[in-house]
Amino acid sequence: MNDDLYKAGLEVRREVLGSSYVDASLAAATDFSRDLQEYVTQYCWGDIWNREGLSHRDRSLINLAMLTALNRGHEFKAHVRGALNNGVTRGEIKEVLMQTAFYCGGPAALESFRLAAEVFDS
Amino acid sequence: MNDDLYKAGLEVRREVLGSSYVDASLAAATDFSRDLQEYVTQYCWGDIWNREGLSHRDRSLINLAMLTALNRGHEFKAHVRGALNNGVTRGEIKEVLMQTAFYCGGPAALESFRLAAEVFDS
Amino acid sequence: MNDDLYKAGLEVRREVLGSSYVDASLAAATDFSRDLQEYVTQYCWGDIWNREGLSHRDRSLINLAMLTALNRGHEFKAHVRGALNNGVTRGEIKEVLMQTAFYCGGPAALESFRLAAEVFDS
């Protein structure tokens, strides 16, 4: 493991997803899942999210769109929270999801609207 | 058909994809394909792209990410051109695609980098 | 919004999915989700489902196949109900899903059989 990358990633991850969410993930890590946590923290958060050239707000927008297209509801919900933390408004989240209705199809958008509403209500 | 929506859509579509591209699409329309052209122009360009709350530049970013996730190379290339027309820089396109490498997987990102380079080279 | 298209769409949507289902959707609409409800009602139900050239029964058949391929269980279940309302028999639903077993793969068909059975049992 690259300790610097991991440490940098952990910091961004806390900032975006919230410290309580990240603490829960770390506490839940087992011998089985620990390697994946390190992989994600280093390469996604430490590398990609730390890159210059695109703001965290922009990265949140494209994640909401991608995770809708990929049909990955669990991560989508985490990134709705992340988007709010990164300053994306509910109105902007609505706009991203309206656009998925055309490109990914209606059923994909309906599902993401439902999941986003669950996050807002919690 | 809703003529106002169609007309508004045609205008945005020309602005984003370029008049020559749109003229070619319209000229190629047949009895078979005309209804789809009208569907796309009205509902995608006339409605979604004309909505407030998200800039055209932001809409281009999320399209590049979605079309990579959806594995739709032909539309992806059209929207690389659209992104450039909307003021997205090559550096920002690179950032979006780097982010797809983690979320959509390496093979998806490799394909989109190849397709984007083809657009840049043409 | 195009009121005529919306009104026409609402009528078809009630006919296919049932008035109680549609009333529940409308009652649940919020500032966040209302635009999508209008998008779906106008363009999907008011436009596509109102087109001539293919019966509602045929449109139900292809929806069951598409929603299985797209892995969208929530909408799939709504359209199992819709198919029954459109005169598709349980035997025909079985046939569509048997065909998905070859084209979409066994796991997709197994999931859709499970979800359809849940609808039949409710």
Added chain:
Amino acid sequence: MNDDLYKAGLEVRREVLGSSYVDASLAAATDFSRDLQEYVTQYCWGDIWNREGLSHRDRSLINLAMLTALNRGHEFKAHVRGALNNGVTRGEIKEVLMQTAFYCGGPAALESFRLAAEVFDS
């Protein structure tokens, strides 16, 4: 191999995709690909397509929708030919694809319209 199922499958396959297409597939079979040809002929054509309860015309409709959703252009084109052989009109093919525009998303429909037009033009 189950010879009866294979023989029955070959007959349906010829009827739907055309004898020249099937002859070309069989002639091209190698030690590498022969098992798959037998798998497809027996289980897809001999079993699924020979089942009662849904006409060949209906099976063609749902295949066009599924293959669009699955993003499998090569098989999609073969089944556009098959649909025409099974009595599906070009107008009905258009209707199926218009419906994919909403459910599978615009880019999926645009691709299938392009591929279907290539078949019509050949």
Added chain:
Amino acid sequence: MNDDLYKAGLEVRREVLGSSYVDASLAAATDFSRDLQEYVTQYCWGDIWNREGLSHRDRSLINLAMLTALNRGHEFKAHVRGALNNGVTRGEIKEVLMQTAFYCGGPAALESFRLAAEVFDS
């Protein structure tokens, strides 16, 4: 139905997924779902899994990877159990899923790690 293929398939299916799981599936079969059970038992278990040239252990490895890519959680969990029955270790399951993190993307891997842990805990 081909009785020999069905019988052979049932045997492999019991061996891989466990007799209690298979008995439950058979007992739950209805007029609606029985044909699919027979399709799966004959063609998947009786044919594919009975083929020589790849061990059951190898077939389990590739199933875990495919089912992650296909986003089919229910079947994925059944095949985690199957993999353990076929002698795949938890460490090897971890390795397959780590590899999906790069090729299928992080969200796909995170979901499969969660589902596999649920199987281990039960």
Added chain:
Amino acid sequence: MNDDLYKAGLEVRREVLGSSYVDASLAAATDFSRDLQEYVTQYCWGDIWNREGLSHRDRSLINLAMLTALNRGHEFKAHVRGALNNGVTRGEIKEVLMQTAFYCGGPAALESFRLAAEVFDS
């Protein structure tokens, strides 16, 4: 960039995909694509492929299955070459693809058989 990880990755990548293929990729790298090449070389080849617990031969098998499911033909072909370099036989490649016929669906398998045959013929 982590130089050690990059160097280790380059070595494995050469071993699996062949030095001429990798040299061509490196020579073709531009300011636009270089970051992705480094991302892939470090995290996929330097990290995942260098992990213990699964042989390169096993990793090749699951890649063929995943890339079929993901519908990524370009990478699939590169990994057919990689599989042969890692000692996977043509017969084993056939077995993996036969298994995709059931799980990913017939059209996916047909495409991968075609692409693998192109690699064998070249």
